[in-house]
Amino acid sequence: MPKMIEVRSDDQCCASILRAPMDGVDAEKLALGFSALADPVRLRILSILADSPAGEVCVCDFVLPLEKSQPTISHHLKILSDSGLVHGERRSKWVWYSLDRTRLAQLRGALDA
Amino acid sequence: MPKMIEVRSDDQCCASILRAPMDGVDAEKLALGFSALADPVRLRILSILADSPAGEVCVCDFVLPLEKSQPTISHHLKILSDSGLVHGERRSKWVWYSLDRTRLAQLRGALDA
């Protein structure tokens, strides 16, 4: 069976909140983006990724510094991945995650003056 | 009994996620900030405030456009107010809310490249 790949048809990008009133649909989308940032564990994951010289971090290397169980880390990585903030790539037994700075800039742009 | 005013001793400001690994305390604080943005009703409140020529909007003027009950609007305004994103000022029977663009810029700054 062919692997399914989710394709996002709209850009989910964001004109700044501050420039025009948003309708409910845009607000829902943007709220999903900020929801991904609304958890301390996820923020630290992003921070660790940003600070990584290699630009990618193995799942196993999140567990100890974040003091959470492996399923919990995996859960948060999925949320970040679904929101487009990180991408995971399997290499042999390990999965390496990297930060999507473009997506992060989109969310920052939603707060632009 | 004198009215209690909560004073925030730290600045709750935010070095960018992207520049140094965050400890758990900083991550908690920042996550609270983004939690305030993680709801479509609250994003629309901010958007309406930003778009208001007078720079302030009466509570009563949120109810119709957002299609939520008055207690729900009040609830969201409290969350935004607690997180420092808006400020309310009572003038006779009405309470006028305004956007704190400095606080919004702090959160934007946490996502700076």
Added chain:
DNA sequence: TTTCTGTATTGACAAACGTCAATACATCGA
């Protein structure tokens, strides 16, 4: 004072969330 209007709070409820133990899945080495 009483009454009316605008706002905040309370209480209840369902839904969503964060967490972990147990388990399933994927990959490699023996």
Added chain:
DNA sequence: TCGATGTATTGACGTTTGTCAATACAGAAA
């Protein structure tokens, strides 16, 4: 093949969240 290791998923649990009806509070007008 089998066993070991890294990751994802499932299921369960308590907590938090968003919502509204009812109510309380604040201010103005009669």
